[in-house]
Structure formats: structure tokens, C-alpha cells
Amino acid sequence: MTDKSSQLLLVGLTRALADPSGTALIAGRAAPGLFPCTTAGKQAAQRCRDEGYLTEDGRITDRGMYYLFNEVNPREILKDFVRVIESREKQIHELGAKVCTLLAGVEAMRGHLCHTLAHLEKQADLKALCRDFYQRSDEEIAPTLLCCIAARKAPDDMSLPELYAQACKFKPGLTIGTFHDALRYLDARGQIRLHPWTGPLYEVPQPRFGLLIGHQISYYVSGCGSGPDSDASQQV
Known part of the structure; x- marks a missing residue:
């Protein structure tokens, strides 16, 4: 294996350790992956499979962690942990904004429903339904x-x-x-x-x-x- 493939292997294992949720081995056009879609990247991914460093869904094994800790300075691994944590925090903030938008939409729908019920024919069952909202x-x-x-x-x-x-x-x-x-x-x-x-x-x-x-x-x-x-x- 070339030096470039060996370096890509260590980078991929570091990413897998920092993100235990699992990800694709080879990156696609729109989807991230542990290894780039190049000849060297594919060689590194294949070696990880052959050596039992990674599972098929991109999770690092005990064998992979043992190999990584013997080859890479732990400080470099910590940098990837920080990167993943920052990415997760960004996703959480984005989800929070979506929740606020959904709540606002539900509140607006409820207000429109109250106005609609008020203009419907005043039947007993509709009155009871309207009272549930207003x-x-x-x-x-x-x-x-x-x-x-x-x-x-x-x-x-x-x-x-x-x-x-x-x-x-x-x-x-x-x-x-x-x-x-x-x-x-x-x-x-x-x-x-x-x-x-x-x-x-x-x-x-x-x-x-x-x-x-x-x-x-x-x-x-x-x-x-x-x-x-x-x-x-x-x-x-």
C-alpha cells in the first residue's frame, strides 16, 4: 500500500473513532464518507475491511482502535472529536429552529380553525367542538x-x-x-x-x-x- 493510502487509512480510522454512529466507507457526491472516492481512498477502505479495522457500516472495531492508537498521536484524534461535537451542536440548533417554526405553524392553524368554526352552521356538535378550542x-x-x-x-x-x-x-x-x-x-x-x-x-x-x-x-x-x-x- 502506498504512503498516501496509509495516511488516508489513519484519517479514516480517526473519523470513525470520533463519530461512533457510523457512516459510509466511501464518500459519494452528496454524502460524506470515511474515505474519498479515489483509488487511494478505495485501497485504504479495502484494507480496513481486510484487516477488520472497520465494520461495513463505518464503525471502528477494537482491532481498529488498537492499530490507530499505536500509529497516531492522541492529540490529533482529539481534534476530530471537537470537529464532530461542533457539527452535532450545529445540527441541534437547526432542529431547534425547525421546532419553533412548526409550533408557529400549528398555532396559526389553530387560530384559523377557530375562525372557520365560528362561521359554520351553529349545530350542537359544532358548538361542542368549538368550545374545545376557544x-x-x-x-x-x-x-x-x-x-x-x-x-x-x-x-x-x-x-x-x-x-x-x-x-x-x-x-x-x-x-x-x-x-x-x-x-x-x-x-x-x-x-x-x-x-x-x-x-x-x-x-x-x-x-x-x-x-x-x-x-x-x-x-x-x-x-x-x-x-x-x-x-x-x-x-x-
């Missing part, structure tokens, strides 16, 4: 939420799942859609403060309770003290 939050739900927030003694902000669970004790059958409508209503009137989830989106404990307002996903709430309508919090 209720007069200012008259029916908002006072309950204010009371639950005011009754909480903990110093930290209240999570939306916790508030929903407390509200359901007084309003059985409360839907998340109606719950979110009431939160928007109270936020618009300045009677509550909504606080965002600041961690990675994939770590949100119960994503269905997250409330998308603008480009922010709110997951916590706190009261604003007294106000022109604070007497509503005394009613449930």
Missing part, C-alpha cells in the same frame, strides 16, 4: 388562573403545567387551547407576566404546555400584584 377566557377561566397564581406560596415562578393542573381542580375538562387563550388574555391586560424557557428546546419537560408568543416560547408565569382588574382573582 372559550370566553375573560369571563370563565382568567379569574381561576389568577387565583391559582396568587395562592401559590413558592418564591420561584410557576410553570405552566403546574398552573394548568391547579386550574383543572376548579375547571374540570379545561383544554390546553382554552388555557393558552386565557394566558394570552391576562398577559395582554398586564395581569400576569409570562417568562420564557431559556434552555434547549429538546429539554422542555412537557412541550404541549409551551405558549408561543412572537418568537418566544413561554413556560413560566408570575403575578403582577394589584391592578385595575385584580379583584377578579378573588373569584373562582
Whole structure:
């Protein structure tokens, strides 16, 4: 094997060690691989197969690791680990942006559905369906939420799942859609403060309770003290 093929072999084994998820042995036009689609690259890939350094799906074997650690400075291997980690972080951020876009789309669809149901013939079954998505939050739900927030003694902000669970004790059958409508209503009137989830989106404990307002996903709430309508919090 030529020196070039030997060098490519070590590079390919280093990449396989840094990326244990597996990848193609030979790179294609649009797909990455451990070895380039050249004569030397194919020779290096074939040797890895023959010597048992790599599996067919691009995962390094114990034999391959033993060979690599005897041929390459560990500092060089660490560089490839950093490269793979940075690539994964970029993918995670891209997925997070896609999740925000999807949530915004679902929220818009829900709003359009409410308007559509409001213009359909008012039959009993349609009324019930519409109530699952929309209720007069200012008259029916908002006072309950204010009371639950005011009754909480903990110093930290209240999570939306916790508030929903407390509200359901007084309003059985409360839907998340109606719950979110009431939160928007109270936020618009300045009677509550909504606080965002600041961690990675994939770590949100119960994503269905997250409330998308603008480009922010709110997951916590706190009261604003007294106000022109604070007497509503005394009613449930």
C-alpha cells in the first residue's frame, strides 16, 4: 500500500473513532464518507475491511482502535472529536429552529380553525367542538388562573403545567387551547407576566404546555400584584 493510502487509512480510522454512529466507507457526491472516492481512498477502505479495522457500516472495531492508537498521536484524534461535537451542536440548533417554526405553524392553524368554526352552521356538535378550542377566557377561566397564581406560596415562578393542573381542580375538562387563550388574555391586560424557557428546546419537560408568543416560547408565569382588574382573582 502506498504512503498516501496509509495516511488516508489513519484519517479514516480517526473519523470513525470520533463519530461512533457510523457512516459510509466511501464518500459519494452528496454524502460524506470515511474515505474519498479515489483509488487511494478505495485501497485504504479495502484494507480496513481486510484487516477488520472497520465494520461495513463505518464503525471502528477494537482491532481498529488498537492499530490507530499505536500509529497516531492522541492529540490529533482529539481534534476530530471537537470537529464532530461542533457539527452535532450545529445540527441541534437547526432542529431547534425547525421546532419553533412548526409550533408557529400549528398555532396559526389553530387560530384559523377557530375562525372557520365560528362561521359554520351553529349545530350542537359544532358548538361542542368549538368550545374545545376557544372559550370566553375573560369571563370563565382568567379569574381561576389568577387565583391559582396568587395562592401559590413558592418564591420561584410557576410553570405552566403546574398552573394548568391547579386550574383543572376548579375547571374540570379545561383544554390546553382554552388555557393558552386565557394566558394570552391576562398577559395582554398586564395581569400576569409570562417568562420564557431559556434552555434547549429538546429539554422542555412537557412541550404541549409551551405558549408561543412572537418568537418566544413561554413556560413560566408570575403575578403582577394589584391592578385595575385584580379583584377578579378573588373569584373562582
